[in-house]
Amino acid sequence: MDRTQSYPPPIECRSVTSCYHGSIFAGSKHYLASFVTSHHKMGQCFVPDCNHQSESHNCSFYRFPKDPAQRRKWISLIRRADREPGKGARVCSCHFRGSKEEGPEVFSWNKDKLFESRNAPKRKKQRTEVPETTTIEQILSESSTKSNQNEPCELSCEEMQMKCTTLQTENILLQAELGTLKTQVSELKEKESYLKRNYSSFNMDSKVINMETGLPNKEMFHIVVEYAERYRNDIVYVCGWKVDKISFEDQILITLMKIRHNYHNLHLAELFSCSTATIANIVTTFIHVLHQILYEDQMEIAVPSRQKNKTSLPGSFSLFGDCRMVIDCTDIEVATPKLMSDQKLTYSTYRGMNSFKTIVGVAPNAVITYVSKLFPGSVSDKVTVQKSGILKHFVAGDIILADKGFLINDIVPNGVYVNIPPFLNNGKFTESEVKLTKSIAKCRIHVERANARLKNYKILNFVPPYLRSLSGKIIQLCGALVNLQNPLIKETNDTVDFD
Numbered sequence: 001m002d003r004t005q006s007y008p009p010p011i012e013c014r015s016v017t018s019c020y021h022g023s024i025f026a027g028s029k030h031y032l033a034s035f036v037t038s039h040h041k042m043g044q045c046f047v048p049d050c051n052h053q054s055e056s057h058n059c060s061f062y063r064f065p066k067d068p069a070q071r072r073k074w075i076s077l078i079r080r081a082d083r084e085p086g087k088g089a090r091v092c093s094c095h096f097r098g099s100k101e102e103g104p105e106v107f108s109w110n111k112d113k114l115f116e117s118r119n120a121p122k123r124k125k126q127r128t129e130v131p132e133t134t135t136i137e138q139i140l141s142e143s144s145t146k147s148n149q150n151e152p153c154e155l156s157c158e159e160m161q162m163k164c165t166t167l168q169t170e171n172i173l174l175q176a177e178l179g180t181l182k183t184q185v186s187e188l189k190e191k192e193s194y195l196k197r198n199y200s201s202f203n204m205d206s207k208v209i210n211m212e213t214g215l216p217n218k219e220m221f222h223i224v225v226e227y228a229e230r231y232r233n234d235i236v237y238v239c240g241w242k243v244d245k246i247s248f249e250d251q252i253l254i255t256l257m258k259i260r261h262n263y264h265n266l267h268l269a270e271l272f273s274c275s276t277a278t279i280a281n282i283v284t285t286f287i288h289v290l291h292q293i294l295y296e297d298q299m300e301i302a303v304p305s306r307q308k309n310k311t312s313l314p315g316s317f318s319l320f321g322d323c324r325m326v327i328d329c330t331d332i333e334v335a336t337p338k339l340m341s342d343q344k345l346t347y348s349t350y351r352g353m354n355s356f357k358t359i360v361g362v363a364p365n366a367v368i369t370y371v372s373k374l375f376p377g378s379v380s381d382k383v384t385v386q387k388s389g390i391l392k393h394f395v396a397g398d399i400i401l402a403d404k405g406f407l408i409n410d411i412v413p414n415g416v417y418v419n420i421p422p423f424l425n426n427g428k429f430t431e432s433e434v435k436l437t438k439s440i441a442k443c444r445i446h447v448e449r450a451n452a453r454l455k456n457y458k459i460l461n462f463v464p465p466y467l468r469s470l471s472g473k474i475i476q477l478c479g480a481l482v483n484l485q486n487p488l489i490k491e492t493n494d495t496v497d498f499d
């Protein structure tokens with residue numbers, strides 16, 4: 001096809017400035033060349049059956065997108081099979097219903113079948129005016145205005161002044177109450193954030209408390225917390241800085257979890273969203289606190305008398321009604337020391353391991369009443385009893401039940417009788433010796449069960465280096481915590497007196 005036939009007929013220009021801005025070559029060959037060139041660059045819609053041109057129509061023209069996927073989408077929608085769009089190809093805005101990103105949608109073959117656009121116009125948000133706070137002076141002025149309009153003023157100046165004073169007092173009280181409520185709301189929000197962030201006793205039931213601390217239920221845990229709460233203001237942290245980020249209740253929980261399971265400090269730090277240094281500070285401090293309130297103030301002061309023991313005496317102690325205490329030694333295994341002298345000192349030939357030992361005294365009702373400090377494993381039971389200070393608690397008429405290794409008749413106070421199983425003579429026990437051995441064994445089984453509960457506290461299996469200096473207090477604290485568990489002997493559950 002001849003290229004010149006597609007152009008419109010030449011336009012006769014009457015004025016130089018009206019046909020071509022700034023041109024002074026109207027009617028010349030230069031003018032014709034300029035007109036042809038400008039008309040050749042004129043944009044025309046690429047859509048078939050669309051004759052819109054940029055010079056003759058007011059619609060906008062869009063270039064094909066550079067993104068290959070979007071470009072293929074446009075080509076597919078336009079359905080032009082004769083040629084591909086070039087760099088200068090454009091599509092007029094008449095073929096678009098929405099944004100340019102949605103592509104051309106309106107064509108001659110589907111304009112009668114399209115639904116209306118679902119793009120609803122955006123609604124502007126209406127601003128709500130916040131009412132200004134009303135002051136007392138405004139209330140008084142409004143009330144005085146209304147009273148002046150409706151009825152004559154019947155109040156004197158003194159009455160008005162008294163009324164104004166009353167309103168001011170009520171306003172002060174309301175502001176104070178509002179401040180208190182704001183503080184309470186802030187505390188509740190802070191507590192809610194704390195509970196979402198941390199592992200806390202507040203969300204635990206009795207079964208979880210029992211698993212984590214060894215205490216029988218949540219009520220017993222709260223009793224310990226309330227008892228320690230009395231001395232909260234007097235607590236001085238070992239590291240010199242106070243822990244405020246974690247609640248007082250959870251700090252006691254952390255200490256009991258450490259004693260019960262010997263969790264690594266990093267594990268506890270992750271549970272309670274703090275540092276390992278904070279955990280060490282809490283554990284070290286509250287071992288001192290709990291030892292003071294549960295052992296020193298309760299168990300170390302005095303051992304229950306035999307008259308007190310008789311109020312909850314089990315049936316197995318019928319032959320030993322004056323029994324004051326059943327004693328036994330329990331060993332705590334330690335890592336083998338580096339020095340040979342320390343290895344020799346801590347090695348127990350009876351246990352076959354390096355250990356420390358302590359004397360545990362149990363009342364007839366299976367309550368732990370005495371726990372000594374720690375002694376090296378090589379020390380004999382007799383020396384341990386002599387140096388522990390346990391003998392000062394006994395008076396004339398008391399009976400001590402012990403194992404065969406406790407040959408302490410020569411060191412006990414006068415009038416105190418030590419009852420141990422008889423030794424084998426002539427290769428056979430007599431009938432009376434067999435009965436006595438069985439009777440003592442039935443009574444001593446309770447101290448063995450108490451020792452088993454004591455060793456359920458995993459920290460006694462391996463004491464961390466930063467707590468080794470507190471090993472004696474730790475085992476005494478474990479003995480006190482055992483007493484907070486349910487009684488070992490069922491027949492004393494209803495008769496035992498905790499006063």
